[in-house]
Amino acid sequence: MSDGVYIRQGKSSALNIAAAAVVATVPKDFALAQCRLVRVQVLVAGTAGGAAYDSASVTGNTVANQVGAWPNAVGSYLIDMPCLAGICIIPGAGQTVAVSYD
Incomplete structure (x- = not known):
């Protein structure tokens, strides 16, 4: 690992997501602002995969x-x-997921 500071560690979370959900938004007037999706935990497999946008x-x-x-x-x-x-x-059909993000 570099000697730079690693800031993005997934300090926020959204738990038990079983339907499409927006977990974070970036204000449009902050041109340099961003959020980062760090990790997805699939808790219930369901019958189809899911995706993040x-x-x-x-x-x-x-x-x-x-x-x-x-x-x-x-x-x-x-x-x-x-x-x-x-x-x-957006979890897949029958899926339940949890995510960590910044």
Whole structure:
């Protein structure tokens, strides 16, 4: 690890997400502000994988703003991606997830 300060550690969390949810938003008037999705924990596998988007809305998300995806398997998945608009989590069918973010 470099001797620089590592600031982004996933200090915030959203637990038991079973439906599409926006867990963080970035104010539009802060051009340099960002949030970061750090890790996704799949708690209940469900029947389909889920995805995360750089978005402040649960609608209109496409592959163009997707920052990560995870399978329908219980486990911990490192995403570690910056988001400039917000973090939208869309679990797969029957999935329950928890996320850590900054």
